[in-house]
Amino acid sequence: NAGVTQTPKFRILKIGQSMTLQCTQDMNHNYMYWYRQDPGMGLKLIYYSVGAGITDKGEVPNGYNVSRSTTEDFPLRLELAAPSQTSVYFCASSYVSGPYEQYFGPGTRLTVT
Amino acid sequence: EDQVTQSPEALRLQEGESSSLNCSYTVSGLRGLFWYRQDPGKGPEFLFTLYSAGEEKEKERLKATLTKKESFLHITAPKPEDSATYLCAVHLAIYGGSQGNLIFGKGTKLSVKP
Secondary structure, eight states: OOOEEEEOSEEEEOTTOOEEEEEEEOSOOSEEEEEEEOTTSOOEEEEEEEETTEEEEOSOOTTEEEOOSSSSBOOEEESSOOGGGOEEEEEEEESSSSSOOOEEOOOEEEEEO | OOSEEEEOSEEEEETTOOEEEEEEEOOSSEEEEEEEEEOTTSOOEEEEEEOSTTOEEEETTEEEEEOSSEEEEEEOSOOGGGOEEEEEEEEEOOTTOSSOEEEEOOOEEEEEEO
């Protein structure tokens, strides 16, 4: 099992550009999540999904979009990149909802200039 | 106002010098408390889940405990390879939602010198 994989590892965007951060898990988990981690701050939930075709907003969804067409994939879309979106993005998954552990990918470091 | 507070922000230990990290929370409706380890440039790695006050879990040199308002991560005789940032997160039951929500603290950066 590769677990949770994310691509790319690093990316530099110019203001106004768009991109998609890819996330794939091979653990057959129903639940998937996107977090961002800023220096000196805790992880913040952007969006989550409880299964294919079902997504919902987390704490900081503005400026992002997601889709979930398969159990394995949960891409995060940035439409008009802004400097405030400079961050490290982590995708995670869990088998069930509730107080159960989430498994994290290695992260994507994004810089918007 | 932070709902999950970790202290200290940074901790430097000598190899073999035992200590504890603290995670205090002010939320209600706690369903679980998680500890993760995060190495530089990597994603958080799951360590423990604690569900009720009085519960304890151990893994090698790490022992996590939970009270009604805080959790401690005790590190016994640490080694340099224990150097990492340790994250605490709490899981809440949100009204009308089945998924709940994880709230993370800012972490404690642990450095263990040989």
